[in-house]
Every structure is written in C-alpha cells, then in structure tokens.
Amino acid sequence: MKTFIPAKKRFGQNFLKDNRVVSAILNAFSAKAGQRVVEIGPGRGALTQALLNSGATVDVVEIDNDLVAELQARYPALQGHLHHQDALSFSLTQLHLDQEKVRIIGNLPYNISTPLLFHLLTQKECIQDMVFMLQQEVVDRLAAQPGCKAYGRLSIMMQLHCQVQALFSVPPQAFSPQPKVMSKIVHLVPYEKPLFVLESMTTLENILRDAFNQRRKTLQNSLKAYFTAEALTAVDIDPHGRAEQLSVAQWVRLANELFK
Numbered sequence: 001m002k003t004f005i006p007a008k009k010r011f012g013q014n015f016l017k018d019n020r021v022v023s024a025i026l027n028a029f030s031a032k033a034g035q036r037v038v039e040i041g042p043g044r045g046a047l048t049q050a051l052l053n054s055g056a057t058v059d060v061v062e063i064d065n066d067l068v069a070e071l072q073a074r075y076p077a078l079q080g081h082l083h084h085q086d087a088l089s090f091s092l093t094q095l096h097l098d099q100e101k102v103r104i105i106g107n108l109p110y111n112i113s114t115p116l117l118f119h120l121l122t123q124k125e126c127i128q129d130m131v132f133m134l135q136q137e138v139v140d141r142l143a144a145q146p147g148c149k150a151y152g153r154l155s156i157m158m159q160l161h162c163q164v165q166a167l168f169s170v171p172p173q174a175f176s177p178q179p180k181v182m183s184k185i186v187h188l189v190p191y192e193k194p195l196f197v198l199e200s201m202t203t204l205e206n207i208l209r210d211a212f213n214q215r216r217k218t219l220q221n222s223l224k225a226y227f228t229a230e231a232l233t234a235v236d237i238d239p240h241g242r243a244e245q246l247s248v249a250q251w252v253r254l255a256n257e258l259f260k
C-alpha cells in the first residue's frame with residue numbers, strides 16, 4: 001500500500017494544485033523541443049510532465065529523498081536527468097553543456113530563494129533565461145525601480161545582471177499546503193553583454209550595504225566613510241539625496257569612482 005508522505009516545511013514544500021496557474025506558468029515559460037531546460041524543485045511533478053511533453057531535454061534538481069523516489073517511479077524519461085541534490089550546490093557544468101544555454105524554471109522553496117538566485121547569477125553565462133515563482137514581496141523587490149519603497153540592494157544586484165519582468169501574482173489557494181503569503185512569477189533574462197562596466201563588485205556591495213542600512217539618511221551621511229559632499233557632487237550625485245533615489249547606473253558610477 002502506498003503511504004502518503006506529508007509536505008515538509010523545512011524544504012518549503014507548497015505544491016501547486018491549481019491547473020490554471022500551472023498552465024499560466026508553463027505558457028509564460030513556453031518550453032520548445034530541442035531546448036535544455038532545468039527545473040529546480042520538481043516536487044510531485046506539477047510542472048514536470050508538461051516540460052517533458054514539450055520535447056525539451058529536461059533535467060530536474062530535487063533535494064527530498066521521498067520525492068526523488070516518487071519522481072523516479074513516475075517519470076522514466078527523467079532517468080539520468082534527475083539530480084538528487086541541493087540546488088544551492090548544483091552546478092550547470094554537471095550538464096556537460098556544449099556552448100548551448102539552459103532555460104531554468106521553478107516554483108522555488110521560498111526559504112532559499114535569494115541565495116539560490118545569487119548562486120545562479122554566478123553561472124549566468126550558461127543561462128538563457130529563468131522563470132520562477134517566488135514570494136510576491138521578493139519579486140516586487142527584484143523588479144522595483146528607483147524611488148519605490150521596495151527598491152534596494154536586491155533590486156540593484158539583480159538588475160545589474162538581468163532584465164527583470166514581474167509577470168503575475170498567485171494566491172495562496174493555488175497551493176497545498178497553502179503558504180501564508182502571496183506569490184508572484186518573475187522572468188529573468190541575463191544580459192549577454194553587461195549593461196554597465198563595474199570595476200569591483202566588493203566595492204559596490206560595501207557602499208550599497210552602508211547606504212541601504214541607513215536608507216533614511218542623506219547620502220552625504222550614509223556614505224561619509226567613502227565620499228565628501230563635494231566628491232558626490234563632482235560625480236553628479238546629489239549629496240542630499242537618499243539611497244533609494246539612485247539608479248543602477250548611478251550606483252555603478254559611484255562604485256567605480258571609489259575603486260579608482
């Protein structure tokens with residue numbers, strides 16, 4: 001007799017049960033025959049069967065022993081493509097790609113979504129695009145523009161590397177068990193050529209950390225360890241402005257100036 005295995009909270013397991021939402025995500029992703037697709041956290045396969053049906057070559061990365069066993073039994077086509085692994089340590093080099101780029105999809109475990117996005121960004125040269133379900137609040141931060149409350153370090157770090165498009169929201173009722181928060185789909189497309197030439201990522205991270213940790217202060221105060229008010233004015237930055245008012249281009253300009 002098959003035993004029912006309850007969802008595991010520690011793995012962020014909220015399984016999609018609403019077929020209209022499943023179709024909307026798959027339409028947004030639109031996998032095609034011949035493409036290389038990686039699904040992160042396939043779970044019980046809500047998205048997986050349709051991805052396999054598209055004719056794409058599908059690899060999946062799943063951490064949970066029980067779900068891996070279920071997926072093996074249910075999807076023989078995944079043989080050799082089912083990676084029983086933590087996505088945070090999964091490397092796209094494991095796929096032996098030959099110049100081709102992968103497309104990545106996932107209803108991500110919310111507890112690891114931000115570190116996972118940064119882990120994937122370190123491999124962006126191998127990635128064509130990504131469609132993810134995340135907490136709505138995280139997608140709003142990823143896509144936020146200067147001047148918005150949600151605009152911060154995450155928006156700048158992501159928009160530096162990717163075109164970010166928030167697609168549509170998904171209510172808790174679309175999942176079992178239901179999460180406590182709204183979710184949202186986001187489409188991320190890494191730039192082929194960087195939009196901005198950044199001399200030092202560490203320098204950018206340092207000034208962003210200081211400025212956004214004190215986001216209510218003016219830049220001449222929050223960045224006083226690095227710049228005088230005159231030095232800010234000299235690179236066309238208003239010393240009386242605040243961190244959330246600067247565009248990604250302006251942050252890169254400041255980091256490059258400091259690095260010089």
Ligand code: SAM
Pocket residue numbers: 011012013014015016017040041042043044045046047061062063064067085086087088106107108109110112
């Ligand atoms: N794709 C399925 C769906 O939409 O119904 C499941 C989504 S559920 C939100 C997240 C999935 O990611 C679960 O299957 C969970 O076991 C898996 N997972 C959690 N942490 C993971 C990790 N670090 N690496 C790989 N998979 C992980």
